[in-house]
Amino acid sequence: MLLFLSIAGIFLSLLLLYFNAKKFASTTYLGIFFFLISLYGLYQYILLYSKSVTLISLFLFNLSLFSSPVYLIGPMLYWYVRSVLTDDPKLKRSDLLHFIPAIIFFISALPNTFVPWQEKVEVAKTVVSDQSYIMVYKATLLSEFLSSATIFLTRLFLVLGYTIWSIVLFINYIKKRKSSSVFSKQQFMKKWLCYLLGFMLILVISQLFMVSKSFEMHFPAIFFTFNIIRVISVVGLVGLLISPFFFPTILYGLPRMPERNEEEKDNRLTNETKPPSNSFESDYLQSIGLKSDSLMKEKQLYLEPECNLGFFSRQIDVPAHHLAYYFREIKKQRFNDFRNEWRINHAKSLIQEGKANEITLEAIGSLSGFSSRNAFITDFKKTEGVSPSVYASRFN
Structure with a gap:
């Protein structure tokens, strides 16, 4: 299921970017957001379920490419919501600060990319036989200063922070709707943002719970014993990926006439x-x-x-x-x-x-x-x- 959802999400995001990036700049943030969410799901599937030494070798030792972009999930969500509310997709100079966590992780994980292939294969075999090895394996330079649990949870807490920030931004807009008009001809956008932020909140909270518990218990057990949390997480991911199909106008920017009065x-x-x-x-x-x-x-x-x-x-x-x-x-x-x-x-x-x-x-x-x-x-x-x-x- 996770593999299918991740591939479907990557396919959706690529279509979104191909057809809309040049026409609607705000959709670029949404497309990259879906791509990074799907990439994170694919990364999780490969490390926990694939049992493939080759794939684990590629992903575990190329964290600078596959894992550092995860730190941009939150900023992409925030920039998309902000661009929709303000109708201005341009980034400001201060927005460059949002790239700092991703850059730090990229630099810290880069040396691991150049480890000899045979050594990568040996580590991957160890992970396949005992997934709890991920807890102690020092995959980045940050591992010298921070625990594996801290590194794993930092990503999710960062995404949660941006999700809450986006929700607050949206709520403040609703309160000040009389002084703004960006939704004057597209009331459906309010429902879409509610679905988007709601499913995202469900997904990130369930993931936080699963990852934190996995470091308290035997590492892989959490992904097989806490079925309710897994179901909630899947619901959040599925809802997130299929919600655009219920609001096709957000994909293509097509305007819609506001509701007429009763008469x-x-x-x-x-x-x-x-x-x-x-x-x-x-x-x-x-x-x-x-x-x-x-x-x-x-x-x-x-x-x-x-x-x-x-x-x-x-x-x-x-x-x-x-x-x-x-x-x-x-x-x-x-x-x-x-x-x-x-x-x-x-x-x-x-x-x-x-x-x-x-x-x-x-x-x-x-x-x-x-x-x-x-x-x-x-x-x-x-x-x-x-x-x-x-x-x-x-x-x-």
Whole structure:
């Protein structure tokens, strides 16, 4: 079961990363999170159940590659939850601190990688015949200062800490929902995060109990005698891996229309026997287009130098990945091109009013929201087919 779940989880995470990493940055954290969880499960299976000398030799002596990434499970979960709540997947400089535990373990485990193969095989044979040998075997330089139990439990306590941190972050968001709008068009995301964090909490607590007890008893016995804890752990892992299939929109970033009020529902049910399955989505996407054009026209947001997708998302009160989906799939245009069209039209209006006779073209580009002269000229030629100077000569 553990082997099957681990392989399935790795397969799921690779699909998630392949299809979504470039489109939805926050999904990258989720894909890596699932991959590391599955890798940890595979590592656990090989050491405890496989009885394969070759596999144990590979995994036990390459902890720098197979075990140090486990320290990133917590950060990936936290970054994913934070990016969903803030609609901003970018890492900050302070986020580099989250890599420190993984780097420390990687460095401490690296020398063990270069042990002669025959010695690796001998240790693996010992582990196969007596799994309690893992308790005393010094696999890393940290083993000189810390007990094996401390090293094993540190990983899980770190994951538990990040899980609790993510839960607190989510609860604080729920409390302050009136001052935030990232879920305004995707209420289902609340349920998804509840499932994700809930199953993760079940999994990490059950694993903590199993590992801590295993160092109190005969090491392998815990994985065969405490059946209830094993079942709870499997439930947490299964729930974690299959939960995305109940919320497919979180995998592909597809927007969904919020629930209509009761009166609208009654009218819809009265006038339609069976509405199209994508009616909510179509209405929602259409509303994004109308709202985008209206806001650009009324507030002239394109004049703001920092007018990017994230900035526009906050102003229009629509999640950034919904906007990205709208411009890519519906409008067939990048947001920057959409914004620059408004900027070019504004510059053309200034030129037509005779401003080119009063100020430089570079100043006109700056007044239209462009950050540099080259950007103004390049985008103007791309849109109009001629340079700003040629266009302005028509109105001298």
